[in-house]
Amino acid sequence: MSNNNIVQNLFNNFDIIKYPLFVGILLSITASILGVVLVLKRYSMIGDGLSHISFGVYAVAIGLGFTDTPILVVIPIVVLAAYILLRIGESKKIKSDAAIALFSSSALAIGYIVGSMKHGGFTIDINSLMFGSIVFANKQDLIIMAITAAIVIGTFVLLYHRIFSVTFDESFAKATGIHTRLFNILFASLTAITIVIGMRIMGTLLISSIIIFPSLSSMQVFKKFKHVIFSSAIISVVAFLVAFFIFTNYPFGASVVVVNLIFFIIFATIGKLSNRYARE
Amino acid sequence: MILVSKNLVIGYENRVVLKDVNLEINEGDYVCLFGNNGAGKSTLVKTILGLIPKLKGEITFSKDISQRSIGYLPQHNDNLDNFPASVYEVVRSGCLNRIKNRPFYTKKEIQRTKEMLKILEIEDLENRSFSELSGGQKQKVLLARALCATDKVLILDEPFAGLDGATAKKLYTTLDKINKELGVTLIIVSHFIEDLLRHANKVIHLSQSCLFCGNPEEYKEHLKKEYLLSRYQTVIEGD
Incomplete structure (x- = not known):
């Protein structure tokens, strides 16, 4: 019966849910395949840092009056921030994890202060920026997300072998003549765009989980690069759909994370078991 | 000749790690690059590969070789x-x-x-x-x-680090095969000088500059002299 209701609802409300649904699917695919590279390059923290910075920039943009299309202001600034974080990660002088923590909490604090100056408080609900809300997704998000997804998937298809090499061993890749810095900038920019759009749906505090969780889950079971990329995209989309259609009564971003957590536990168990049997 | 460097100065940004590097590596050589920690072995290797820019001086390759066509085995990476x-x-x-x-x-x-x-x-x-x-x-x-x-050329940065004796020995056999049968020039950075001297035909000892560049026999002589000299100095200063 409840299943019937869901399907019925789907058809009745398709106009309302079509933007969140498609933005969510594209976001899940993009975030998870970028996540494979970020996790393997040990850049997971950059994803987390970027989401906090997006929040800060977002809040400042709203505070300064760019209320109509803040996203077009936020994206370039966050891309720049991604580039800076990457440079910090490359330098050996600064401890990059500490630097990222510093950056992200400062951005969060400044954003909150500037954002609350206007009208003596936040104009849009701060809770939804922190934890996300699926109703945020609109046509503009869908267009930007579709372009980003196309670029990400296209990049992975055309540059797959180079991406593998840069991710596996950057110094060797550089020695064979690959422009590794260009690759890193490309990845940081795509991650930044994905996060800016995704954080309004998933929330500042939860967005980095959809980047990290699917690839970690699939790495428990799959041991080849291509398989990891495909499976994490599938895991991510399935987790999104489960949260979207079944956990309808719960906060959306949090549900996605919990479903991903359950997937991770399942995959980790399968991985452990198959390792044990392989040894015997 | 595979590569020649003249008055090469290398390092990072403003910090000079090695200066006055003059070396010549020929086709088919088996070169052992030796030096203490921080002597600039890896920096030299990275400069040869073009991973970091040189600070001064010249480094020239033979015509059929470019930096991109050098094989590289980086240091162990977790x-x-x-x-x-x-x-x-x-x-x-x-x-x-x-x-x-x-x-x-x-x-x-x-x-x-x-x-x-x-x-x-x-x-x-x-x-x-x-x-x-x-x-x-x-x-x-x-x-x-x-x-x-x-x-043509293979550069190996600490290939024996973390390997046990038997495994390292097998790796030496493989490297000999690559050098002798395939005719690939080897440049090996290593701490395990004793073993490597038996296989290499050229030794480069680095410390601030190129301390020594020659064949293994000469290098052993050089080490002996250094050792005797330091003994002599201790005896004199000790009294």
Whole structure:
């Protein structure tokens, strides 16, 4: 019966849910395949840092009056921030994890202060920026997300072998003549765009989980690069759909994370078991 | 001649690590690059490979060699230990300097990959996951990858680090084969000078500048003299 209701609802409300649904699917695919590279390059923290910075920039943009299309202001600034974080990660002088923590909490604090100056408080609900809300997704998000997804998937298809090499061993890749810095900038920019759009749906505090969780889950079971990329995209989309259609009564971003957590536990168990049997 | 450097100064940004580096490496050489920690061995290797820019001086390659066509086995990297990749994928990635602007590999590169797997006797590992291999096997896979990238010169940065005695010995046999049978010039950075001297035909000792550059016999003499000199000085100063 409840299943019937869901399907019925789907058809009745398709106009309302079509933007969140498609933005969510594209976001899940993009975030998870970028996540494979970020996790393997040990850049997971950059994803987390970027989401906090997006929040800060977002809040400042709203505070300064760019209320109509803040996203077009936020994206370039966050891309720049991604580039800076990457440079910090490359330098050996600064401890990059500490630097990222510093950056992200400062951005969060400044954003909150500037954002609350206007009208003596936040104009849009701060809770939804922190934890996300699926109703945020609109046509503009869908267009930007579709372009980003196309670029990400296209990049992975055309540059797959180079991406593998840069991710596996950057110094060797550089020695064979690959422009590794260009690759890193490309990845940081795509991650930044994905996060800016995704954080309004998933929330500042939860967005980095959809980047990290699917690839970690699939790495428990799959041991080849291509398989990891495909499976994490599938895991991510399935987790999104489960949260979207079944956990309808719960906060959306949090549900996605919990479903991903359950997937991770399942995959980790399968991985452990198959390792044990392989040894015997 | 494979490469010649004249009055080369290397380092990072404003910090000079090595100066007055004058060396010549010839075809078929088996070069041992030796020096204390922080003497600039890796920095020199990275400069030769073009990973970091040189600060001053000259470095010239023979006509049929470019920086891109040098095979490279980097220092051990923890990142690689749990990486989800098949042995085949890893070895094949060494062919990337041959595919120019094409997005995919052609038969030629695939054949080369198979050939290198065969030369290093790791064909049976082809479909295994890189993360499941032992230290010695991993090193062989990375060596096969480096060989995919080059016909002429191979630079190995601390290839024996973390290997036990027996595995290291096997690696020496493999390296001899690569040097003698395939005619690949080897440049090896290592701490294990004793073992390496038996195989190498040229020793370069680095410390602030090029302290010594010659064949192993001369190097042993040089070390003896240094040792006697330091003994002599201790005796004198001691009294």
